[in-house]
Amino acid sequence: MTTQQESTQEKSLTTRQVANRFFELAEQGHFNQITTELFSQEARSIEPEQAPFNSVDGLEQIVQKAKEWQDITEETHDVYCTEPIVSGNFFACTMGMDVTVQNQGRIKLDEIAIYEVKDGKIVTEQFFY
């Protein structure tokens, strides 16, 4: 017998459903939950070539990168994310933050983020700034 819950879990979310859930969590500031709930174990995080952050492979390293960023963030003044645009297996949004960072002072970051979805999970995030 298949319970209602099991059959729901078996069905992969569509890209639009992942984008909607992503936006819902981002608006609540739950960025860690986005990673644990929506990212694939094999997800890649791709930064621009000249970026001060490294591109990394795998959920473990993505979580670690977020942790390191949170450790040096002294105060978050503002975070925003716009409603995603969706096409095929991809969605994109603008994101940004206004933060005070250890040894760097107060900085503003703005970017376009694009996400690739496969089998209901985010497999790639790529940032443009």
Next chain:
Amino acid sequence: MTTQQESTQEKSLTTRQVANRFFELAEQGHFNQITTELFSQEARSIEPEQAPFNSVDGLEQIVQKAKEWQDITEETHDVYCTEPIVSGNFFACTMGMDVTVQNQGRIKLDEIAIYEVKDGKIVTEQFFY
């Protein structure tokens, strides 16, 4: 003496202005004009790795790629472009078309396109599909 027209031409468009003009021309279906008016001579066009189209460097090759595509397109049934999202030097939109192509029949293409702007010109276009 600097005329009004000259002083306007000297000032580079902002990324938002380029995005607005891009969208205006796209809505009118003037995709060739987007290339000639808004692209830098050194622009790059980046396709996904598995794509049937090649990534190319330089305006001349981008124009050539568009021409080759137009040459094999027998009928364009629909083209769309959504209003760009803009952040920093980048803007992105969803785009797509419903076309009948030589030896391929009728196909639908949907993608997210992201554009990088430098000195008022598009220097990179990258497609995700």
